[in-house]
Amino acid sequence: MTDIKPSRRSLLTWLGAGTGFAVLAGCGSNKAEAKSFPVSMSEAQWKQKLTAAEFRVLRKEGTERPYTSPLNKENRAGTFTCAGCANPVYSSKTKYDSGTGWPSFWQAISGGVGTSTDYKLAYPRTEVHCARCGGHLGHIFDDGPKPTGKRHCINGIAMDFKPA
Numbered sequence: 107m108t109d110i111k112p113s114r115r116s117l118l119t120w121l122g123a124g125t126g127f128a129v130l131a132g133c134g135s136n137k138a139e140a141k142s143f144p145v146s147m148s149e150a151q152w153k154q155k156l157t158a159a160e161f162r163v164l165r166k167e168g169t170e171r172p173y174t175s176p177l178n179k180e181n182r183a184g185t186f187t188c189a190g191c192a193n194p195v196y197s198s199k200t201k202y203d204s205g206t207g208w209p210s211f212w213q214a215i216s217g218g219v220g221t222s223t224d225y226k227l228a229y230p231r232t233e234v235h236c237a238r239c240g241g242h243l244g245h246i247f248d249d250g251p252k253p254t255g256k257r258h259c260i261n262g263i264a265m266d267f268k269p270a
């Protein structure tokens with residue numbers, strides 16, 4: 107479902123040329139960008155749509171400083187959606203306080219996210235992104251609570267909250 111389509115990607119890269127991002131888009135370091143997603147925009151278009159901080163996390167796999175997101179303390183019932191495309195990615199039912207300073211969940215909404223392997227650090231990590239636009243959300247670790255044992259460590263700035 108996420109097979110690489112070089113021609114389409116080249117076109118998008120071409121459309122984004124002139125902004126200086128063509129080289130970055132072509133370096134292949136961001137696996138999410140190498141895939142085809144239902145919502146697909148050029149870097150220039152994303153820059154217009156997102157705030158600078160959102161762009162850095164969602165499109166450049168940045169990480170927000172811990173304890174900075176108001177969503178850390180968001181405990182109402184509702185749905186966390188991708189800040190890039192409004193795709194529902196996490197439910198309040200799976201949110202828990204991990205004590206890390208980032209909004210944490212033990213499970214994603216089914217079909218809401220995709221994963222890739224991130225080799226940025228010395229050890230591989232499971233990167234998690236929006237299944238609709240490919241926007242980087244965070245990482246998944248194996249030290250989460252039951253029933254999954256997973257900790258989805260998510261940048262709050264990559265999400266919006268819709269109360270139920």
Ligand SMILES: [Zn+2]
Pocket residue numbers: 188189190191192193236237238239240241
């Ligand atoms: Zn998205």
